[in-house]
Amino acid sequence: MRIVRIVVSGLALATTLGVASARAECPMDLGRGSGWVLFSQHYMITFRPDPLQIEVGEPVALVLNVCTKDGEAAELVGVGAERVDDAATPAQRLKLSGGRDGRYRAEGLSFSSGGRWEIEFDVRSDGETEELTHEIVVK
Template identity: 30%
Template sequence: MKRFRPILIALALAVVAAAGFIAFKMMQPPPDGLDVSRSKASQAGVFIVAVEPEAGSFEQGALHAWIATVTTPDGKPVENAGIAVDGGMPQHGHGLPTAPAMTAALGEGRYRIEGVKFNMGGWWVIRLTVTGEGKTDTVEFNLVV
């Protein structure tokens, strides 16, 4: 029995080290110079997309809605677009805690995205895949909650 003790101690140390590493990762500050702009061109330059919380602001942990405004690069609103929402926390290796979805087209290229929730503080990425006018492109927004 006695010779198992070093193994148990090593195991306990490994658990403590792993927990410490995870805690350290969770506490990382967002990267320096993170682009937190709420309006930008999609990756291939097909659309200009702007996002804002529908209520103007949001609380951590609260379910809320965002408005995405989609235009062409020359500023023409994109109507009848489809928007898929994805995202997560790059430093934590997890996705969104909910499955936000575009629920309404509000006209003038504006779309409501419901079911958004940020359940912890830190760096979040929201990825919108927009399909409109026969094209699809993706845009990523960084948020520090």
């Protein structure tokens, strides 16, 4: 099996995830000290794959922490993935579990081939839903 290298597109790879203040109720640490941090005007999402080493065609889960910019836990209502440069590859909707203190696990992801993939996160707080996206390149 080929091992996949993930290239972060447009966002910094976070090696220390202490981006939330000490008073925050929504922890940003993923438990391994590494992952990606995604920001919008209202939200912060940290996420990493599980297992950390991704192989093409093998199932992978995403471990996520989802917070408002004020450090409060936000509700993750959906996660999806689709191959950007291949319309024939069907979009994937991941199954969510967890949610306590903004911590989630999304399962059912499989990078069926190399190329550009977009991960979509639908986040809700105070009745408003926002979609955040992150592009990765699977080689």
